[in-house]
Amino acid sequence: MTQSTTAIKGLIFVLFILITSSLFSQEKVTLSGYVTDVTTGETILGANVIIQELQTGVPTNIYGFYSLSVPAGDYEVSYSFIGYETLTKSLSLSDDLALNVELKPKSIQTDEAVVVGERSSNTESTDLGRVDLEVAAIKRLPALLGEVDVLKTIQYLPGVSSAGEGNSGFYVRGGGPDQNLILLDNATIYNASHLFGFFSVFNADAIKNVELIKGGMPASYGGRISSVLDISLKEGNSKEFEVDGGIGLISSRLTLQGPIIKDKMSFIVSARRTYIDVLLEPFVNPESDFAGSGYFFYDLNAKINYTISDKDRLFLSGYFGRDVFGFQNDQAGFGADIPWGNSMGSLRWNHLFSDKLFMNTNVTYSDYRFEFKGSQEDFNFSLKSGIQDWSVKNQLSWYPNPRHQVKGGFDYVYHVFSPSQATASSGDTEFDLGGEMQNFSHEVGVYLQDEFDLTSDLRLNFGLRYSYFAHVGPFTRYIESEQDNFDQVEPNQTVEYDKGELVKDYGGLEPRISMRYRINERSSVKAGFSQNYQYVHLANLSPTSLPTDVWLPSTDVVRPQFGRQYNLGYFRNFLNNNYEASVELYYKDMENLVEYEEGAQPENNLNNNTDNQLVFGNGYSYGAEFFFKKTYGKLNGWVGYTWSRTMRQFDDLNAGREYPSRFDRRHDLSVVMGYTLNEKWEFGFTFVYGTGNSISLPTERYFFEGRFVDVYDERNNIRMAPYHRADIAATWYPRFREARKKRITEKGLEPKIESSWTFSIYNLYNRLNPYFYYVGVEGDLAEGNVEPKAYQVSLFPILPSVTWNFRF
Structure with a gap:
């Protein structure tokens, strides 16, 4: 426990230095709020909030919340997300401002369809092996007997293998099925399959977001050694x-x-x-x-x-x-x-x-x-x-x-x-x-x-x-x-x-x-x-x-x-x-x-x-x-x-x-x-x-x-x-x-x-x-030349x- 305590104290000291330096930096104001869909009121996670003049910004978190601290001034602030019209607001920031915005879905999306997206830029974030799947796009993909399945869709991603023909089970980077942490609104799901594994328990009509982490798991997740599937x-x-x-x-x-x-x-x-x-x-x-x-x-x-x-x-x-x-x-x-x-x-x-x-x-x-x-x-x-x-x-x-x-x-x-x-x-x-x-x-x-x-x-x-x-x-x-x-x-x-x-x-x-x-x-x-x-x-x-x-x-x-x-x-x-x-x-x-x-x-x-x-x-x-x-x-x-x-x-x-x-x-x-x-x-x-x-x-x-x-x-x-x-x-x-x-x-x-x-x-x-395969025999038992033979079942x-x- 001595080594553990020392390591934790060291981490707290490093964070204290970082936090203290930010507190004594230039005086700033904060722009914060929620980003939602104008037609449904649903919060939008991963929406980009960008201040044009500073060329800086943040994505909304999983609950649609954002917070930006910048020097006081006049700015053009844009709010955008795939499949939505970009909203730009001219803001004069002299004090902290709480601003909730609603984004309008594009009426016709033939020019900006998307199948898979990532919460942050492909090249900008520190994310490794982290992918968001668009539920609307999942519904457009071919499905076994027409049953849309989230778990079968993630099997199409590199590093993710299927459990077998028609099976919704998945293995990530060589790990077993028990090494995947599957969360539904933060509650653990231990068996995610219907029909002996052929379909998952997740009804796509009720799902808002699907996120798979197969690489560097953040410290906020624990209890598994291979991956996190957060739904x-x-x-x-x-x-x-x-x-x-x-x-x-x-x-x-x-x-x-x-x-x-x-x-x-x-x-x-x-x-x-x-x-x-x-x-x-x-x-x-x-x-x-x-x-x-x-x-x-x-x-x-x-x-x-x-x-x-x-x-x-x-x-x-x-x-x-x-x-x-x-x-x-x-x-x-x-x-x-x-x-x-x-x-x-x-x-x-x-x-x-x-x-x-x-x-x-x-x-x-x-x-x-x-x-x-x-x-x-x-x-x-x-x-x-x-x-x-x-x-x-x-x-x-x-x-x-x-x-x-x-x-x-x-x-x-x-x-x-x-x-x-x-x-x-x-x-x-x-x-x-x-x-x-x-x-x-x-x-x-x-x-x-x-x-x-x-x-x-x-x-x-x-x-x-x-x-x-x-x-x-x-x-x-x-x-x-x-x-x-x-x-x-x-x-x-x-x-x-x-x-x-x-x-x-x-x-x-x-x-x-x-x-x-x-x-x-x-x-x-x-x-x-x-x-x-x-x-x-x-x-x-x-x-x-x-x-x-x-x-x-x-x-x-x-x-x-x-x-x-x-x-x-x-x-x-x-x-x-x-x-x-x-x-x-x-x-x-x-x-x-x-x-x-x-x-x-x-x-x-x-x-x-x-x-x-x-x-x-x-x-x-x-x-x-x-x-x-x-x-x-x-x-x-x-x-x-x-x-x-x-x-x-x-x-x-x-x-x-x-x-x-x-x-x-x-x-x-x-x-x-x-x-x-x-x-x-x-x-x-x-x-x-x-x-x-x-x-x-x-x-x-x-x-x-x-x-x-x-x-x-x-x-x-x-x-x-x-x-x-x-x-x-x-x-x-x-x-x-x-x-x-x-x-x-x-x-x-x-x-x-x-x-x-x-x-x-x-x-x-x-x-x-x-x-699967089953084993039969070839040859004559009376003659003593019986040999096993594998037969395939499709x-x-x-x-x-x-x-x-x-x-x-």
């Missing part, structure tokens, strides 16, 4: 009542939003449900043994925001979603119900202490639950698992001048893990399966971050985070025969911990630093380093993320994951910033990774700790990411390519030899294009190519004591066939453009309904991509779809 919900139209929705092949959506008190309080409610079960029901014979089987998922988002005053705003949001799968076989007398899903709540308070000091306080609740309930005749069995979080976060943002921003705060999370809870009964007899297993823990993070210009060309972002994790009772430790941590305890015994008693704690410093050096007006070099601890782990028996995967805390057996990442990049703009390009190199070290031991089975958790089945190891990944983007114009989009390598080493796996991770993918290419033909037609095109995933398949098979025995030489010894696919989409707006123009320029003349039709084709050239052929979207 914000819309706040609701505070100007007028609005209904949006869509009807597709497998689901329908409906969103209601509007003012409760005009320009002061608004709401939004957005719902989505599939109707696979409803469509199939007429075709299932009621006398069939499988009558009563079915599957559907649904989700609901809701949010209320209230502007208490110019200094205080309150937001309350919630999410609830479920997958419901039921199976019935009357002939076998077997039935099963498998519900799983997430729920979350978030209460946020924004407060302005002054025009330079902004505070955001969040209280959130997050819950993920999986349950399996099965019955056969009079035998009943159930299995439950899940994780529940209660958290408090507070952040202060200080803006002493346009070239200096300071952030600091803390966050606290109380975790309740339920890795396994099994019950069984037969008639009136209850079986003892060990009862409910739960783990309780506290996680705390404190951070300080400072971004400032050392010179006109050199900008630094320096942050320090200290995190602490404590696993506490009540808890029962089951001691196995060979556990190094319990050499003083007899094997096959238990150790009991009372409620609140410390089982094991961990903590450490997490420095983060990034810099930008501007070579000239069009290009810059950036470098960064980050160090992270991760105290929660996902244990899975499958290569893809499934609802049966188990979340576990760090314990007296499981140490926290630890990661270091180094980044170096070159960024350049072309042709008046219409084209942007970058090359990023990265290297990542990962320690204390977890995997199930060979032969582990879920039933082994009964009367045992789940972490007793785990083994531990290390890994590393490195790669190069190439990104070329055309931001503006009728034709826009990007091309991304990644070359990478990801390796693992576990003493208890693969005889201790290094092996490629299942996330290892040498080549990954994505092409994403959008084209606006005219006011009525827009087109989208995507193409992806990726090296096949690494899997383990037997090299020999022989028959022994009445059964086949497989022999493996190396872990992940086989590559699946390369994955490639092309998709296209066309969106037709019968009256949308004209309606939108009238709505903006001639209020009161808008038609009652606006609509569009999206036609898409998934897997355009019918590529049979591998979903999932999706060419799939057309159509979706009708409406608004009134």
Whole structure:
């Protein structure tokens, strides 16, 4: 703790010097306020506020707030954002001024469509691996069965790999799915998938902003070692009542939003449900043994925001979603119900202490639950698992001048893990399966971050985070025969911990630093380093993320994951910033990774700790990411390519030899294009190519004591066939453009309904991509020449779809 305390004191001293120097600089005035959409009242994050005479400015933060401190004088101040008309105001600044502005969307955007944007300039910011996605553009891209999916869209970015055919899971720079921090209005989402991974839980109609950070993670984020996916919900139209929705092949959506008190309080409610079960029901014979089987998922988002005053705003949001799968076989007398899903709540308070000091306080609740309930005749069995979080976060943002921003705060999370809870009964007899297993823990993070210009060309972002994790009772430790941590305890015994008693704690410093050096007006070099601890782990028996995967805390057996990442990049703009390009190199070290031991089975958790089945190891990944983007114009989009390598080493796996991770993918290419033909037609095109995933398949098979025995030489010894696919989409707006123009320029003349039709084709050239492999045999058993043979199973052929979207 002495070194940690010394480091924190050193950081505070450096920040004190920087802050003191800014206080004694030339006397200045401050211009601050919020930037919003004139048609909806929604705040706009990333809008540029530029003072022309000084050639300086700032972007609005995630809550639409900006603050500029400049010498007193007369200035032309411009407010701009992609897809909006630039607003310029002549201001005479002699005192501090709070100025809220509204930007008008462009009535027809055929000349300035955008697919992907970044919060700050490609060459100006210190951001590495940080990308914002425009939700409107996501909706224009081709989608599986017409279901727009945020998580599938981020898979098109360099450094991000998909979990497999049609899967919404993603891996970032060689990290596992549990190493991605997924936030919805600051609440953690632990399982972001519907339909066993084929669709995400995020309804695009309810989403305001999507931000992915895969490189230098700011100090304000913690708890994961690979990436952050930060998703914000819309706040609701505070100007007028609005209904949006869509009807597709497998689901329908409906969103209601509007003012409760005009320009002061608004709401939004957005719902989505599939109707696979409803469509199939007429075709299932009621006398069939499988009558009563079915599957559907649904989700609901809701949010209320209230502007208490110019200094205080309150937001309350919630999410609830479920997958419901039921199976019935009357002939076998077997039935099963498998519900799983997430729920979350978030209460946020924004407060302005002054025009330079902004505070955001969040209280959130997050819950993920999986349950399996099965019955056969009079035998009943159930299995439950899940994780529940209660958290408090507070952040202060200080803006002493346009070239200096300071952030600091803390966050606290109380975790309740339920890795396994099994019950069984037969008639009136209850079986003892060990009862409910739960783990309780506290996680705390404190951070300080400072971004400032050392010179006109050199900008630094320096942050320090200290995190602490404590696993506490009540808890029962089951001691196995060979556990190094319990050499003083007899094997096959238990150790009991009372409620609140410390089982094991961990903590450490997490420095983060990034810099930008501007070579000239069009290009810059950036470098960064980050160090992270991760105290929660996902244990899975499958290569893809499934609802049966188990979340576990760090314990007296499981140490926290630890990661270091180094980044170096070159960024350049072309042709008046219409084209942007970058090359990023990265290297990542990962320690204390977890995997199930060979032969582990879920039933082994009964009367045992789940972490007793785990083994531990290390890994590393490195790669190069190439990104070329055309931001503006009728034709826009990007091309991304990644070359990478990801390796693992576990003493208890693969005889201790290094092996490629299942996330290892040498080549990954994505092409994403959008084209606006005219006011009525827009087109989208995507193409992806990726090296096949690494899997383990037997090299020999022989028959022994009445059964086949497989022999493996190396872990992940086989590559699946390369994955490639092309998709296209066309969106037709019968009256949308004209309606939108009238709505903006001639209020009161808008038609009652606006609509569009999206036609898409998934897997355009019918590529049979591998979903999984299974092993059969070739040869004659009697002759003793049986050999294993792998057979590929493909999932999706060419799939057309159509979706009708409406608004009134």
